[in-house]
Amino acid sequence: MEKLSFRSYTDEDFPFFQQLVLASKEWESEECSAENLPAYLKKYEMLQGHWTIYEQSGEKVGLSYSLPWAPSNEKPWLGTLLVKKSRRGQGIGKEIITQIAEHFQGNHKAFFCACPVERTGWLQFLASCGFEQFKVEKNEEEKEYVILVYPL
Numbered sequence: 001m002e003k004l005s006f007r008s009y010t011d012e013d014f015p016f017f018q019q020l021v022l023a024s025k026e027w028e029s030e031e032c033s034a035e036n037l038p039a040y041l042k043k044y045e046m047l048q049g050h051w052t053i054y055e056q057s058g059e060k061v062g063l064s065y066s067l068p069w070a071p072s073n074e075k076p077w078l079g080t081l082l083v084k085k086s087r088r089g090q091g092i093g094k095e096i097i098t099q100i101a102e103h104f105q106g107n108h109k110a111f112f113c114a115c116p117v118e119r120t121g122w123l124q125f126l127a128s129c130g131f132e133q134f135k136v137e138k139n140e141e142e143k144e145y146v147i148l149v150y151p152l
Helices: 011-022 025-030 034-045 092-104 120-128
Strands: 005-008 050-056 059-067 077-083 110-116 132-138 144-151
Touching (some): 011 025, 011 034, 011 077, 050 092, 077 092, 110 120, 120 132, 120 144
Parallel strands (some): 077 110
Antiparallel strands (some): 005 050, 050 059, 059 077, 110 144
């Protein structure tokens, strides 16, 4: 696989983000609709995380949101990972997680993510990338999430 390049998300990437959301009905049902993306992005500004665009051979292939410090446990987190539908199953998502892990290495011993318990495909993908199940928690609406940890 050709190496991924990455850069910070800009407003010009918004149509690509919309395309990713529209191609991922599961993510859209869990997080937000394509129409509500502006409000969704605004909500995450206060956490001071980082939206990142990933490219391969000049083609945008993925997007992530990670933050070095989450209020929940004061540790780094992966909040969002989306890969272009036509490029799924090619190792891009795993490479994105590897790059995020490399970014956090040295300053942290692990980073975390959360996944709804019923999203078994997502859980299997995260496990194949090196995440380990840590615990199950309920959010304010009593929805259950598996908390996963990626040792660094």
